[in-house]
Amino acid sequence: MTYGRRSRQLGGLRHWTVAAVCAVAVTAACSDDGDGDGDKSSADTTSSATTATAPPSTPAPTPPPRVTPGNLLTAEGAQRVVTALREATGTAKVAFLEIDGSTASALVPLASEPGRQAFFAYADGVFRRTGDSGATVEPDDRLIDLDTIAWHRIPQLVDEAQKLNVPNANRSFVLVSPEHHPTGFRVCVKSAEKRGCLKVEADGTSAVPEYGLDEPSPGGR
Structure with missing residues (x-):
């Protein structure tokens, strides 16, 4: 009888111990899952906060293009002069124009x-009024x-003018x-x-040589 009672007591103790161990394991597992979700939620919150507060990048302003004067005694150069004069004055009709x-x-x-x-002078890509x-x-x-x-026709005419009988010529102009x-x-x-010049019609024909001293030009150039 003593042995049987003792066996039943030990059996009950084993059942209680197993149940307790399972309960602890379940509690620990739940605790681990909760901690993991908490860590993930905290990380997500931190990441979102970082993303929300990061200032947007601002591109550097593009500097304005620099005007390169170039040679005005070309077709493109002369057209730049005409365009700039029209922008400054509202007209392409002139009483005098000199381009070098x-x-x-x-x-x-x-x-x-x-x-x-009024007189206008061209520099740095624009005409500016200089006087009446x-x-x-x-x-x-x-x-x-x-x-x-x-x-x-300007480039070809400049080449032809440089062949005129003007010793030591050091300047070309229109x-x-x-x-x-x-x-x-x-x-x-x-x-x-x-000074030697080719006298040319507006359409670029009839280039006739002529020689002489400068006649006074408007503005004293």
Whole structure:
């Protein structure tokens, strides 16, 4: 009898121990799952906060393009001059225009001030007003529309002008001066003592040589 009672007591103890161990294991597993979810939730929250508070990247501003003067005694260079003059004055009709390798000057009637003319100088890609002529514009004063000139002929005419009989020529330039040549333009070379020009019609034909000293140009150039 003693042995049987003892066996039943040990059996009950084993059942209680196994149940307790299972309960502890389940509790630990639940605790682990809860901690894992908590860690993941905390990490997600931190990541979201970091993403939300990060300032957006701002691209660096693009600097404005720099104007390269280049050689104005080309078809493209002369067209840049005409375009810049129209932008500055509202017209391509001039009483005088002179273009050399890197600069230009013009005498232009002012549409905004009828009866007056103003001098404009070209530099860094734009024309700027530099003064008034002081002369009254008459209705019959001659003007030339720069849009009618065959600018594509300029490079070839410059090469031809450099072959004129002007020793020690050190400057080439284009003149549009309707007072002296009302139907076209001239391409010239110049030394300290002499100037030679090709007198050209607006369409680029009839390049006739002429020689002489400079006649006074508007603005004293």
